[in-house]
Amino acid sequence: MDQRSLIRAAVPALALLLLGGLTGCTDDSQDPQGQDVHGTPGATGVSDPYFAGLGNGGYDVQHYALTLDYDPKTRRLKGTAEITARATQDLSAFNLDLHAMTVDSATVDGEKATADHSGDELRLRPRHDLGKGKTFRTVVRYSGEPQKITDADDAEEGWLKSRTGDDTLAVGEPAGSMAWFPGNNHPSDKATYDIAVTVPKRLQAISNGELRSQRTAGARTTFSWKSKEPMATYLATLAIGAYDLKPSRTPSDIPVLTAVDPSVAADSAEVLAELPEIMEWAVDNFGPYPFSSVGAIVVPEDEVGYALETQTRPVFPLDQLDVTTLVHEIAHQWYGNSVTPESWKDMWLNEGFATYAEWIWAEDYEDTPAQESFDAAFADEEESGVWDFAPADPPSAAQISDSPVYQRGAMVLHKIRQEVGEDLFYDIVEGWATTYRHANASTADFTAYVEKKSGKDLDELWKTWLYGKAKPATP
Incomplete structure (x- = not known):
């Protein structure tokens, strides 16, 4: 073959080589869409001030589809979690929170992912790095006997099994959902849910949202639930029993x-x-x-x-x-589930509103003015610790559900009511729920919202009632 023939023969091969390099078809580090991606691992937490290990960085979950099968005799759970998420950075790996279960397999976008489960952290490394903004689907198959989790305040959550019968109750505030499904276990990442649970046909499986179907095959029944509005992981529940x-x-x-x-x-x-x-x-x-x-x-x-x-x-x-x-x-x-705290430090936005709802109900139905409820909380005659710390600044994770978060949180709302008047107060209460409907909000968001709606500088109110550690001289 002469030199010109050699050149003619080499051109097609060179073209194929160049085309392969341009499309990335032989390079696993490139995005399937054809763009180079050099990702980094997502964070193993979201820097919550009280629960550093909860939640994960690098992605935002859009939807959980959980398929569960529970045998109360063996107390074993088999689960498949299909998690649809969007990458918020270029990702080479990411974590899910999962407690005391065995991971049987994991895939990302249909391809096997490397899974490393240590403690409550499940790290997944997909075959291809994921580009920022990409929506991806993770499937984790897992099994084992779910466990209860003891909180910092010694309360029990997670998978709570009846001492005498088949009944099981799964509750998750603040960390318990990772006992029965893998997820981004922090209130800042809300998602929609489909939860299908198969149990012996003598039992029911009750969860959030609407029951879409109930199907019996042989000795077992599957209950399929749908939550079409976003939900934080700690608000998911499952009750199995008759x-x-x-x-x-x-x-x-x-x-x-x-x-x-x-x-x-x-x-x-x-x-x-x-x-x-x-x-x-x-x-x-x-x-x-x-x-x-x-x-x-x-x-x-x-x-x-x-x-x-x-x-x-x-x-x-x-x-x-x-x-x-x-x-x-x-x-x-409304307050906690639809308007969800940005972090656990904002817990008073949940409990202060819910406690003040009790005061308004007592005012409307029990002839007990809200001022009377305020005065009783201010006096704290039962010495329940109302004045132990500021509602917006609990000293530790063990104290995020203590009395100041509830009672002093409600006092903050009552002081706003006194400051802005009845009509504007109820506009604020309803407007806050509407403005942040199905979203997350922080204490700073709330104080800014109230000041904008009222047109008032309320720095002294916040300083005394929301952030102040000492009991004011007068109510």
Whole structure:
């Protein structure tokens, strides 16, 4: 072959080589869309001041699709978590929070991912780096016996198993959701959910949102739930047991579903009958309901030691089911669930509003003016520790649910009411819920919002009532 023939033969091969280099078809470090990506690992936390290990950086979850199968005899859970997320940086690896479960496999966009599970951190390294802004799908298959988690304040959460029967209750504030599914376990990353749970057909599986289907095959039944409005991981719940289910509607046609353990059905009926009226009252005071359904889960008092505002379906042990607590947890659907704290330091925005809702209810239905409730909290005659610290600055994770967060948080709202007047106060209460509907907000967002709406400089109010550590000389 002469030199010209050699050149002619080499040109096609050279063209193919160049084309392969341009398209990235032989380079795993390049994005499948054809762009070079040189990512870095996402952070292993979101720098929450109280829970440094919760949450993860580098991505924003859009949707969780959980497929779960639970056997109460062996107490083993098999799960598949399909997580749709958007990269917020160029990612070479990212973490999910998962406690005490075995990871069987993991993929990212259909390709096997390297999985390293250490403690509560599951690090996944996809085959290709993920470009900033890319939407990607992670599938984690896992199994094991889910565990309870003990909080810094010694409260129990996570997967709470009945001591005597098949009943199981999963609750997650602040960290417990990682006991039963992998996720970005921090309130700053909200997402929509589909949760399908298969259990023995003698039992029900109750979760958030709406029951979309119930299918029995052989000896097992699958319950499929959908939460189409965003939800923080700590607000997800799952109750497995033999429940009395009661569907109904509020006067304004909001669907209601209550799930009650038969052993406490008679004792809880009178309080639950108040739910429609409480909902109508809440809508009048707080604005349009932010979700597509509402309800409650009521269990015996030995299953959980506290009531919790789990989204659309708050959980109550019987000994804490009363009208005041029902008002509190329903108010959380606006304040905490729809308007969700940016970090756990903003907890008073949840509990202060829900406690003040109790005061407004007492004012409207029990002839107890809110000022009287304020005065009682100010006096703290029971020495419950109301003045131990500022509501916006709990000293530690163990204290984010202590009395100052609730009672002094409510006092802040009452002082705003006194400062701006009745009409503007209720405009602020409703406007806050509307402006930050299905979003996250911080204490700084709230103070700025109130000052903008009122046109007032409220620095002294914030200094004394929100950030002040000492009890004021006068109320």
